[in-house]
Amino acid sequence: MTTPILAVIDNDAWALRTIMQWLKTQPQMCTVAWGTTSCAQAVHDCLYAQPSVDVLLVDMALGSMSGPGLCKLIRRQSARPAMLGMTALDPENYREDLAMAGAQGIMNKKVVMHGLPLWIPTLVQGGSMEPGVFPDAASAHQALCGRLSIVSGDALSAREREVLSLYAKGKSTKEVAGIMNITRNTVYAFVKRAAAKLGVHNRGEAIEKARWYGML
Numbered sequence: 001m002t003t004p005i006l007a008v009i010d011n012d013a014w015a016l017r018t019i020m021q022w023l024k025t026q027p028q029m030c031t032v033a034w035g036t037t038s039c040a041q042a043v044h045d046c047l048y049a050q051p052s053v054d055v056l057l058v059d060m061a062l063g064s065m066s067g068p069g070l071c072k073l074i075r076r077q078s079a080r081p082a083m084l085g086m087t088a089l090d091p092e093n094y095r096e097d098l099a100m101a102g103a104q105g106i107m108n109k110k111v112v113m114h115g116l117p118l119w120i121p122t123l124v125q126g127g128s129m130e131p132g133v134f135p136d137a138a139s140a141h142q143a144l145c146g147r148l149s150i151v152s153g154d155a156l157s158a159r160e161r162e163v164l165s166l167y168a169k170g171k172s173t174k175e176v177a178g179i180m181n182i183t184r185n186t187v188y189a190f191v192k193r194a195a196a197k198l199g200v201h202n203r204g205e206a207i208e209k210a211r212w213y214g215m216l
Contacts, residue, residue: 003027004124005051007081008035009042009070010059015109019057022113029117030055039065040211046074046081053081055123057112058103060087060094064211068094068101072144075102079141082123086112095133102140105129156215160194163187165216168207 010016020035060067085106126137166176195206
């Protein structure tokens with residue numbers, strides 16, 4: 001049987017290091033592909049990096065994005081990896097949102113090291129830890145994938161990136177137009193096209209998502 005490949009995202013560097021160190025002492029249970037505090041890096045590596053990950057452990061408080069938000073972004077684009085939420089708080093605070101985001105379960109961080117070995121076989125198959133609450137990975141992907149097209153690093157043109165980058169730096173529309181030597185209407189057109197490509201509804205969401213993908 002092939003050894004499962006796991007990865008971890010946690011914005012707490014100390015917690016990330018602790019979990020990674022423990023996983024690396026369990027070679028009979030899994031191989032650790034990577035660990036990161038970066039949402040953009042986690043999304044990219046789950047979707048494009050090799051070897052592909054079987055199970056992603058996801059902290060619920062990630063700073064620039066919530067754990068459910070990250071899970072939904074990945075699950076909309078792929079049925080892999082299975083995703084298991086982790087939290088130092090009460091898992092009930094996140095269970096409903098995480099289930100809707102396409103994850104396969106959630107555990108308190110205090111019991112992850114004890115419970116994970118029991119659930120690895122199910123998660124590797126994309127199965128749910130709580131079938132009555134969390135969907136399996138394939139069903140979740142099917143339910144979510146029609147709502148967002150895959151975004152690649154080349155999705156935005158240079159000018160669209162420049163507009164979003166200037167807004168991200170706090171520039172006004174008038175300032176963006178002046179810097180780029182274009183009209184305000186053209187600025188708005190660039191923003192509208194960028195938002196459509198990124199599958200979002202407004203400038204703020206476009207800036208945030210472009211940042212997740214390292215486009216800005």
